[in-house]
Amino acid sequence: MGDDRAVVRVLLDRRSHTYAEEAGIRLADRPGPLYQLLVLATLLSTRIRACVAVDAARELFAAGYRTPQAMEAATWQQRVDALGRGHYRRYDERTATMLGTGARLCLDRWHGDLRRLHRDAQGDPSGLRRRLTEFPGIGPTGADIYLREAQTVWSDLRPYADRRALAGAKRLGLPGSPDRLAGLVDEPDFGRLASALVRVALGEESAGEVTRVAAG
Secondary structure (H helix, E strand, O other), rough: OHHHHHHHHHHHHHHOOHHHHHOOOOOOOOOHHHHHHHHHHHHOOOOOHHHHHHHHHHHHHOOOOOOHHHHHOHHHHHHHHHHOOOOOOHHHHHHHHHHHHHHHHHHHHHOOOOHHHHHHHHOHHHHHHHHHHOOOOOOOHHHHHHHHOOOOOHHHHHHOOOHHHHHHHHHHHOOHHHHHHOOOOHHHHHHHHHHHHHHHHHOOOOOHHHHHHOOO
C-alpha cells in the first residue's frame, strides 16, 4: 500500500490536470460546463490523438460555442472551421454535423441542462451511460469519458474507473478495482487519478518513469 501511494503521488504530481481542465472547462454542476464536457467527450471518442481533441474543443469554445444554443446556432461551416483550427481535420465534417444534432437533442430532451439527465438516471452509472449514448458520436467509450470526468462534480459516481483507467493502473502495478484505487487518494481527487491513469494507458505518460521516480 505504501509503494502504491508513492506511485500515485508521483503520477498526480506529473499529471495533475484532467482532460476537461486542459480543454479550458471549469467543470461545475451547471448547464454550461456539463455541456462543454459533452462536446469534449464527443471529440475524444474518435480515433484521434487526445491532445488534438482537446485543442479542437478549445477552438470551439473560443469561437463562443459553449452552450447547446450557441452550438446549434453556428453554421455547419463555422463548426468545421473551428475544428480545423484545432487540427481536427480527419473527422471534421462528420463531427460538425454530430455536434449540431447533439446540441438540438440536448435542448429538446434535456432543455439544455444535463443536470436533468443526471437526475433522470438517479445517479446510476448504467442509466447515465445509456442516456449519454443517445447523443450522436457518443458510444460506450464516449460515455465512459464523460462519466470519468464528471465524477469530479457528480460525487455519487465516485469511484468511476473505465477500462482505460484500469489498464493504466495495471501498467503501474496498482490495484485493479475502482474501490481499491480509491483507497489511495482523498475521495475528491479520484477523478484526477482516473484521468492520469488514462494518460498512462494511452502512452502520454511513461509507466516506467513514474514507477522509477516513486521508487526513488
